[in-house]
Amino acid sequence: MAASEGTASEVMEGRSDTPGSEALRGLRDTLPFMFGSIPFGVIFGTLATGAGLSAWQTMAMSLFVFSGSAQFIAILLLGAGSGLWVVWFATFVLNLRHLLYAATLVDHVRHLSQAWRFPLAAFLTDETFAVMERRYRTQGGGPNAHWYYIASCIGMYLNWQTWTFIGITLGQEFPDVQNWGLEFAMVVTFIGIVVPLLTSMPYLAATVTAGLVAVIANPLPYKLGLMLAALCGIVVGVVLDISKRGLK
Amino acid sequence: MILGMALINLVIRWPVYLFANHFRFPPIIERALAFVPVAVLTAIIVPTVLYPGDGTVLNLSWKNPALLAAMIAAAVSYFGKNLFATIGAGVVAFLILRWLLPV
Numbered sequence: 001m002a003a004s005e006g007t008a009s010e011v012m013e014g015r016s017d018t019p020g021s022e023a024l025r026g027l028r029d030t031l032p033f034m035f036g037s038i039p040f041g042v043i044f045g046t047l048a049t050g051a052g053l054s055a056w057q058t059m060a061m062s063l064f065v066f067s068g069s070a071q072f073i074a075i076l077l078l079g080a081g082s083g084l085w086v087v088w089f090a091t092f093v094l095n096l097r098h099l100l101y102a103a104t105l106v107d108h109v110r111h112l113s114q115a116w117r118f119p120l121a122a123f124l125t126d127e128t129f130a131v132m133e134r135r136y137r138t139q140g141g142g143p144n145a146h147w148y149y150i151a152s153c154i155g156m157y158l159n160w161q162t163w164t165f166i167g168i169t170l171g172q173e174f175p176d177v178q179n180w181g182l183e184f185a186m187v188v189t190f191i192g193i194v195v196p197l198l199t200s201m202p203y204l205a206a207t208v209t210a211g212l213v214a215v216i217a218n219p220l221p222y223k224l225g226l227m228l229a230a231l232c233g234i235v236v237g238v239v240l241d242i243s244k245r246g247l248k
Numbered sequence: 249m250i251l252g253m254a255l256i257n258l259v260i261r262w263p264v265y266l267f268a269n270h271f272r273f274p275p276i277i278e279r280a281l282a283f284v285p286v287a288v289l290t291a292i293i294v295p296t297v298l299y300p301g302d303g304t305v306l307n308l309s310w311k312n313p314a315l316l317a318a319m320i321a322a323a324v325s326y327f328g329k330n331l332f333a334t335i336g337a338g339v340v341a342f343l344i345l346r347w348l349l350p351v
Contacts (some may be wrong), residue, residue: 017305031307032265032314032331032332032335039294056319057301060250060304061250061253063255064251064254065250065253065254065255067257070253070257071253074249074253083275084252085254087249087253088252088253088256091256091257092255092256092260093267095256095257095260095261096259096260097288098257098261098288099260099264099265100281100284100288101263101284102261102264103273103277103281103284104281104284104285106264106265106268109265110268110269111270114266116266116322117266118262118263118265118266120265120277121261121262121265121266122257122258122261122262122263124261126342128290129310130285130289133285140263141291142266144335159312184314184338184339184342185335185338187293187297187314187318187321187322187336187338188317188318188334188335188337188338188339188342189331189334190264190289190292190293191293191321191322191325191338192321192325192334192335192338193285194286194289194290195322195326195334196325196329197285198286199321201323202283202287203283203286206258206283206286206287207286207290209287210286210287210288210290210291210294211290211293211294213291213293214291214295215295215298215299215306216262217299218295218299218306220304225291226288226291226292226295229290229291229294229325230284230287230288230289230291231287232287233283233286233287233291234280234283234284235280235292236289237280237282237283237286237287238276238279238280238283241279241282241283
């Protein structure tokens with residue numbers, strides 16, 4: 001095969017964009033994140049029952065809240081004897097980043113019906129955002145791109161329920177699951193997404209700023225450091241971008 | 249509590265899509281949105297790597313397997329330009345380094 005024809009997978013990807021093949025690709029591209037969230041699901045299941053939630057409450061939280069970071073903070077706060085309002089406030093602050101995610105992807109779902117937009121919004125997680133942002137950037141939209149998106153959502157959702165359940169039932173028997181190193185799959189996947197994006201000075205500066213602030217601000221409670229770091233990175237990136245290209 | 253958390257999540261995640269047809273973001277915001285992925289993902293990566301374990305102690309030493317493995321993954325990503333190679337190299341490097349460099 002001539003080199004100009006591209007790899008087999010590229011040829012395959014260019015060939016079909018039916019709902020089914022889009023969904024399969026969405027699921028495939030979400031797989032690393034599904035593996036990466038296994039320890040979080042198991043640990044959540046184990047910790048939540050230890051923090052005083054019943055098995056049903058633990059399962060209900062994964063089913064209805066479906067937000068790993070908020071769920072972890074909630075059981076952490078519960079264990080520390082915090083009140084309801086503190087838990088709700090932490091949930092709100094922690095998930096403000098989803099506003100940014102939705103705003104980043106909204107151009108690609110604008111044309112869809114509300115019946116599609118609702119699940120695509122409700123099931124948008126860090127992981128699916130990372131997968132979708134990459135997909136729209138590298139391959140663009142496409143008539144059935146929302147099948148790719150919903151497959152990523154469903155994959156993450158079912159995966160989270162499965163491993164929460166396993167955490168509840170079997171978690172006690174694998175107390176060292178935190179040490180398996182599976183969560184590192186999530187970190188390197190994010191690295192693999194960020195590095196190719198660092199194509200110009202503003203992006204590099206935004207990344208360095210976000211990283212530095214994240215380290216300095218790490219001791220702040222409720223993961224406020226994450227928000228602060230992201231905001232500082234974005235501001236630095238925009239300022240440099242505007243000084244380089246002007247506004248417009 | 250659970251119901252409240254579920255509602256709060258929905259209130260944050262849904263409105264942007266719900267009202268997508270009725271407003272557009274001003275150019276400066278659209279410019280800023282381009283930086284969201286690198287800024288947010290970096291803000292998640294860096295503390296996870298530099299504060300291993302319970303997340304309270306900063307570990308900048310070369311004996312931090314997560315730090316070394318993250319640098320290897322970044323190098324593979326930069327030169328290899330392949331996501332799956334990056335993930336594979338990063339995870340394998342992490343497991344080997346953690347075994348070689350016991351805390």
